[in-house]
Amino acid sequence: MIPRYTLPEMEKVWSETNKYDNWLRVEKAVCWALTQTGIIPQKDYKLIEKSTYNYKRLNEILADTKHDMTAFLQSITENLGDEGRWIHYGLTTSDIWDTSTSLQILQASKIILAQITKLKNLLSQLALENKNTVMMGRTHGIHAEPITLGLKLLLWAEEMSRSELRLKHSIKQINVGKISGPVGTNATVSPEVEKLTCEKLKLQVAPVSNQIIQRDRYADFISTLAICGGSLEKFATEIRSLQRTEIDELQEPFGELQTGSSSMPHKKNPDVSERICGLSRVLRGNNIIALENISLWGERDISHSSAERIILPDSCFIINYMLYKFTEIMEGLIINKNKMLDNINLSKGLIYSQRLMLTLIAAGMIREKAYRIVQESSNKAWNEGIELKELISINKDVTSILNNQEIQKVFDINYFLKNIDYKFKQSKLIKE
Numbered sequence: 001m002i003p004r005y006t007l008p009e010m011e012k013v014w015s016e017t018n019k020y021d022n023w024l025r026v027e028k029a030v031c032w033a034l035t036q037t038g039i040i041p042q043k044d045y046k047l048i049e050k051s052t053y054n055y056k057r058l059n060e061i062l063a064d065t066k067h068d069m070t071a072f073l074q075s076i077t078e079n080l081g082d083e084g085r086w087i088h089y090g091l092t093t094s095d096i097w098d099t100s101t102s103l104q105i106l107q108a109s110k111i112i113l114a115q116i117t118k119l120k121n122l123l124s125q126l127a128l129e130n131k132n133t134v135m136m137g138r139t140h141g142i143h144a145e146p147i148t149l150g151l152k153l154l155l156w157a158e159e160m161s162r163s164e165l166r167l168k169h170s171i172k173q174i175n176v177g178k179i180s181g182p183v184g185t186n187a188t189v190s191p192e193v194e195k196l197t198c199e200k201l202k203l204q205v206a207p208v209s210n211q212i213i214q215r216d217r218y219a220d221f222i223s224t225l226a227i228c229g230g231s232l233e234k235f236a237t238e239i240r241s242l243q244r245t246e247i248d249e250l251q252e253p254f255g256e257l258q259t260g261s262s263s264m265p266h267k268k269n270p271d272v273s274e275r276i277c278g279l280s281r282v283l284r285g286n287n288i289i290a291l292e293n294i295s296l297w298g299e300r301d302i303s304h305s306s307a308e309r310i311i312l313p314d315s316c317f318i319i320n321y322m323l324y325k326f327t328e329i330m331e332g333l334i335i336n337k338n339k340m341l342d343n344i345n346l347s348k349g350l351i352y353s354q355r356l357m358l359t360l361i362a363a364g365m366i367r368e369k370a371y372r373i374v375q376e377s378s379n380k381a382w383n384e385g386i387e388l389k390e391l392i393s394i395n396k397d398v399t400s401i402l403n404n405q406e407i408q409k410v411f412d413i414n415y416f417l418k419n420i421d422y423k424f425k426q427s428k429l430i431k432e
Helices: 008-013 016-036 042-049 055-065 068-077 082-086 093-129 149-174 191-200 215-242 271-292 305-331 337-346 350-362 367-384 388-392 404-410 413-417 420-426
Strands: 134-139 142-148
Touching (some): 008 093, 093 305, 215 305, 271 305, 350 404
């Protein structure tokens, strides 16, 4: 991932040195298990336990061998005596690589999960603070009926809570190791050694494996990140829409010295939200690759390997960055309540059309007639810039069944807000 979208904590997880640190951790855990089962003498294990790899030497060897694992192993064993023969005993590369990758994914997931939880809690807090902040609800981009900003944000908080649950599930199914030899038969490394190794690493044993941990597990993880990214894109798209000059209800935080355009000094663009939307597309692309990596020849080929070197770390970098930046947006979100009220009044009372139609029906008018009266009056109100209430108040078909007080009641905005408290109580995220 390019430095622009790389945060230090996640960079450390997917660094080359952390990868090799995890390889060493797994190799030593296997040697410990082999010692526990009586295969490696205690005196040899004590020397192995103190061993490490040499990163510079590893890369020198790699230039010749073109194989990460053999270079890694040689960089360890050339500094050991006879005890070095026990390292990687009975194993294949994927025993170490895949088990280590599980550890890396779990390390990355811990960071991501904490970010999701933080954002979920922030959205819940903002939802409660804006529970009664009335704004226009829109469908197809057109004024529909009033909602509150709090309800919109509560919807987002609930969606993030589902991302949280999905990631927790994904963590459980990626929390496995595989120490079962070249084709998964445990012929060269016993089930007992596999069990002890995974216990020491605090992993579950993959119940059945071939040469690798099966890639549906990885696909599930990347899919989970992609879904979370899709939610963030949805939220960011809404902010972009509501920041448009004509609407101006929400705005990203904008620094005093920040610039939005090289040519137009007045510009305050929703560029972070737009960035989030673009990165979400990359996540979805990675998800396709992860799904394609499920199908491999026989007990394993390496068609997945080159792609995974990119999509696993990059997907973690991307979602880490997206969550960080969107949380920043929400922490500094500018809310223009006055503009929200102005926009509600913009459509000349058309937002009460359903309320009016239902009131006419309840008073005895057939639905088709009520619909047609309200539609014709709404069109006239919009086209001629007249308030719908004014037109309805002089419509004889309406005034024949509704008195002035009943007409006035139709145009009360509080009608749309009567169940907002109920909706908040339905959510388990809100503690008032």
